[in-house]
Amino acid sequence: MTPMDAILERALGAASVGAQALMEALDQLPAAIYVTDEDGLITYFNPACIDFTGRRPEVGRDRWCVTWRLYTNAGEFLPHDQCPMAVAINTQRPIRGVTAVAERPDGTRVVFRPYPTPIFDAQGKFKGAVNILEDVTDEVRAEDFRAQARRCHRLVNGIDDPEVHEALNRMAEEYEAKAAAVEEEWKSKARLAF
């Protein structure tokens, strides 16, 4: 079970029973977690959401998502009613394996992986959904560096010039090193968090 799965389990438990104590426990978690009712209206968010989104979400008013603005990985604007959480609520199915970009009111951006998961009561009735927003900015940055390194290696194959080979190989190494550094940082942060 990954750390995220563990958090999700706790969040689901808290949301489905609505126990105050459990909600308070969620408050302490470093990951951004929020809960909506069956219409997607926010019913709970933990303090980490404020840091994550750069704003204070409004319970009962915000719908689908706690972020300020959403974009796709390619930079296209993504309306909240089309976000993964909206899809999860509308289809009553969990959404996994996607990433998106959240923009804060101050303009900074964070790449995240959401875990939108529907909540059903004991009778199997759909009650709403819970979502965790995992910050994967560093992960993506590392992947970008790796992509650059791959690009350099690829170009080496396409060019027949010793100087260019040397320059491209050196750049590839630099990108690999940067990727490794970012990954190291991100892993150590993750270790600290959990």
Next chain:
Amino acid sequence: MSDAMARFRPEAISASEWRQIVQSATETAIISTDPTGKVTSWSEGAHRILGWTEQEMLGRSLECLFPDPNQLSRELRDATSTGRGGGQEGWRQCKSGGRVWAAGEMHPIRGDDGAITGFVKILRDRTANRAAEETIAEERRALEILNRAGSALAAETDLHRLVQIVTDAGVELSGAEFGAFFYNVLDNKGESYMLYTLSGAPIEAFSKFPMPRNTAVFAPTFTGEGIVRSDDITKDPRYGKNAPRKGMPEGHLPVRSYLAVPVMSRTGEVLGGLFFGHATPGMFDERSERGLEGLAAEAAVAIDNVRLAQEQKRAEDALRELNAGLEQQVAERTAELRANEEALRQSQKMEAVGQLTGGVAHDFNNLLQVIIGNLDTIERALPEESARLRRAANQALKGARRAASLTQRLLAFSRRQPLDPKPANVNALVTSLSELVHRTLGETVAVETVLAAGLWQVEVDPNELEAAILNLAVNARDAMPEGGRLTIETANSHIDEAYASNYAEVTPGQYVCISVSDTGKGMDDGTVARAFEPFFTTKPVGRGTGLGLSQVYGFVKQSGGHVKIYSEVGHGTTVKIYLPRLASDGLAEEDAAADALAADAESEETILVVEDDDDVRTYSVDVLRELGYRVIEAHDGPSALRLLERQTRVDLLFTDVVLPSGMTGAQVAEQARALRPDLKVLFTTGYARNAIIHQGRLEKGVKLITKPFASNDLAAKVRDVLDEGA
């Protein structure tokens, strides 16, 4: 002596008889005088010719006959000394105050002793003869002038000299003080305008005055109504009726006698008018009029001829021009055809070289796959402590990889590299590449990008486009050993029919143009012409294989584009790559949106490897197993499908494109998907030109890894395919 002679006795004629004889000569004046010239007898003829009667003249001196008062004494003296006085024709006064033209002599009359007793004056009236002679002379002169003018006109081809001859002849013919010929000429556009020549007056005398207008006086001439002759034009009722001037303008030569003759073409067109003037009234008579009429007719013929000649010349010129134009057109068209032929020949040559290199490269590729695969295995299998062997294996692997990359470039040139075209935004690609280009080329080369706004999308293999641009950038760097500026520019571009017809394999239409320009030393035409040929290089040995531009050429051609070099020695080089515009620009966004929700699922997966070459298959299977996948293998399509039916889980089919046993990789994939709709497929081939490749390009959605591949390439590709759409 005969009887008749004997009977002839002159002395027998009496004085009375003599007198009768004299009086009967009525056409001749016979006058006798005394020795001083006083009239002693006056014949009837004298009375008739001179008007005076005998009675009136008897005793009067003959002096009154002569306009010159000394004439009589001269005649008397000559008659006395030589026996004959006078003899010259001249004017003699008549009683009426008029005069007659007369011829006559003065003879002495002698007495029996021989002494002069008086003189006899014989005088004949020649006035009528004289007038007739004068007329004849005038006519002859006029004819001479006309003849002279006529032959001069016949020989004259210059209109301006011709009208001058006419004007001069007219003045001579008419006895005018001055004459002018106003005539119409046609300019190049065939429009008529008026010029004039003068005779007998300097050009300045008229230069101040405007052209004659169509006034009452001039009109009959310019409209061709007829000749206008006036003894005194100032008295003509038509004269001076035209505002703003009354009569001749101030400063005009004085004109009283006036004669104007229209010059008419045989077609009836008025070519111009001849105008003559004299300060004295009554200078022009019917004869002048007739003479000028003849002159005008000759002038008309001559002008007609000149015009005809001019028209003929114009027509000839036009024809010559047309012919010359035709020759030029033929020359241009021929040059165009020659250029087309040359382009076709060049493209055929490239195609032939491509076929050859492509075939060789393909075979090499399969060999290299085996070499690289096994070297890879050896290297990884060697224990840490066998450093020397590991180094050797590593060196061998490096060499083989270089050989593989060389074959790859040859395949690129021969348009057989497998391309993976995707909708692409060239501006984004250039932007992300420019930093890399800058770092690759070093500090001495400044890299600039000029990106067009609203650039169309293209469908291209982005990795190969990057390689092409970098190749051009490296060439640019080599052209600028002292450094310089590299400019990468993008633009929307149209290739029209005319341009396309100059190049083989270029279709007119919309393209995105990527220009890579340097400020380097440039190339001459010969170098430009061969620049795309494989192994053609101007670089020193060891600095490249001469495949960079060939690779670009093959890639662009395989992508349905066009590539063109513009270069001038000393002024740099620009290489333009034209890639066809993507018909539906919107696709890229949908793809991007799909990417947004990219999957990153992970699990344990099973891969089915289908490959007929045992060595290659063994290598692939080993690599994949090492990566942690569960691998099953088959050597042909039918056995692969049987395995598939028995397996509970297969995630990926990894198959060669060309397989034995009558099934291609594509057919295996199709049937496998029928069994398992979620099955992912990855193809491999050393050779792209086969069933799965549509015109040398991959079909949409087909995933391919080209041989030879290294383990990490395969690992990445397999992961990509498995993750896609998960």
